[in-house]
Amino acid sequence: MPEPTPVIDVRGLGVTLGTAGILQDVDLTVRRGEFVALLGANGSGKSTLVRTLVGVVPPTRGTVRVLDADITRRRGVPWSRLGYVPQRSTATAGVPATVIEVVTSGLLAAGRLRPPRDSRARALAALDRVGLADRAPRAVAELSGGQQQRVLIARALAREPELLLLDEPLAGVDSDNQNSFAQTMGQLHDDGVTVLVVLHEAGPLAPLLSRAVVLRHGRVVHDGAPPRPAPGHDHLDHDHQHAHAEDLLPPDTLGLHSAFPADPGVVR
Ligand SMILES: Nc1ncnc2c1ncn2[C@@H]1O[C@H](COP(=O)(O)OP(=O)(O)OP(=O)(O)O)[C@@H](O)[C@H]1O
Numbered sequence: 001m002p003e004p005t006p007v008i009d010v011r012g013l014g015v016t017l018g019t020a021g022i023l024q025d026v027d028l029t030v031r032r033g034e035f036v037a038l039l040g041a042n043g044s045g046k047s048t049l050v051r052t053l054v055g056v057v058p059p060t061r062g063t064v065r066v067l068d069a070d071i072t073r074r075r076g077v078p079w080s081r082l083g084y085v086p087q088r089s090t091a092t093a094g095v096p097a098t099v100i101e102v103v104t105s106g107l108l109a110a111g112r113l114r115p116p117r118d119s120r121a122r123a124l125a126a127l128d129r130v131g132l133a134d135r136a137p138r139a140v141a142e143l144s145g146g147q148q149q150r151v152l153i154a155r156a157l158a159r160e161p162e163l164l165l166l167d168e169p170l171a172g173v174d175s176d177n178q179n180s181f182a183q184t185m186g187q188l189h190d191d192g193v194t195v196l197v198v199l200h201e202a203g204p205l206a207p208l209l210s211r212a213v214v215l216r217h218g219r220v221v222h223d224g225a226p227p228r229p230a231p232g233h234d235h236l237d238h239d240h241q242h243a244h245a246e247d248l249l250p251p252d253t254l255g256l257h258s259a260f261p262a263d264p265g266v267v268r
Contacts, residue, residue: 005068007032007163007194008053014061015048015218022048023218026062032162035185035195035208037226040215046198047087049215050167053196054084067163083156085149085166099143099151100136103127106155119158126154130184146177153184164188166197170205178204202227 008030015023023045030036038046051057053066055077064071067078083106097105103123107115116122127133130150135143140151149169156164170178182204189195189208202209209226 004032006030006065007034007067008196009065010049010053010062012062013049013052013059013064015045015052015057016060017048017057021218023052026215026218026220028213028220028223030194030196032194033189033192034210035189035205036197037202037205037209037212038196038198038215039200039212039227044215045218046215047167048218050084050165050196050198053165054082080159081162083159083161083164085152085156085164085169087167087171097140098136099127099132099138099140100124102140102151103136103154103158106158122158122160123154126158127151129157129187130154131180144177146173149173150177150181150184153181157188161193163194163196166195168198168200170199170201170203175204182208 006029008028010026010028013023013026013028014021026045026049028049038049040046048057052059052064053071055071059072067081069076069078071077100120100123103126104115104119106126107119107122124133124136127136130153132147132150132154135147135151140148143151153166153169156166169181173181185195185197185205186208195208197205199205202212206226211224212222212226213220214222
């Protein structure tokens with residue numbers, strides 16, 4: 001049987017912003033049902049890659065197909081089938097809206113300001129998935145950082161997306177919220193949602209990861225097995241279980257010890 005069309009298919013992607021080359025020769029294939037972590041040091045190009053996938057940053061070279069659509073075409077990004085959670089800092093700042101209003105905004109389509117008829121029920125169902133249905137009428141600014149992050153996830157989930165792109169959803173989130181986030185992601189994955197998530201450390205998502213892609217200076221330097229928990233972190237008296245960023249890069253990229261299993265897949 002032929003392989004199904006990839007959900008994300010990036011070939012030879014180059015992105016230049018101003019005069020700076022941010023991404024070079026990036027290939028990325030994500031297939032339906034995968035749960036892929038996008039890792040790398042600060043400034044390695046992770047956000048730029050995700051922003052390219054949602055049409056915010058234009059490619060300079062190469063091709064980018066998402067859910068079989070060419071995102072460089074006008075209205076090419078298949079928003080009705082896609083959920084995107086940007087980095088938290090920019091997403092709800094200064095917005096005098098209630099929680100349910102923010103989630104409902106995820107149901108607005110380009111060129112149409114009125115949400116669909118069943119939007120309230122869908123927004124409440126999405127809030128229920130992230131455990132915040134009771135906060136629906138509250139001002140989003142009153143919520144803690146971790147809860148605001150969950151509101152943004154609910155906004156992406158309201159569309160019932162086939163593909164979820166998340167940019168550092170664990171950053172600045174306390175461990176309780178990290179664990180409930182991981183639980184929600186596990187359920188979504190069980191429901192068949194494909195996930196690409198930018199992470200600094202795998203944290204409670206580690207057991208869900210099917211693959212890790214590591215960027216360094218705008219290039220893919222690893223595409224294969226996800227990192228294992230760092231030594232000592234899986235001990236019972238240790239209060240968390242995750243891989244640290246320095247453990248995520250293969251030994252030949254930084255000369256550091258690696259948490260990758262013996263067969264790390266493609267190391268470039
Ligand atoms: N609009 C822009 N114009 C010029 N350079 C940019 C622009 N946006 C990002 N960059 C640069 O591109 C590089 C990659 O940035 P990007 O945010 O994609 O990295 P990242 O891996 O997501 O980093 P972090 O983990 O810190 O979020 C950085 O050097 C950044 O300064």
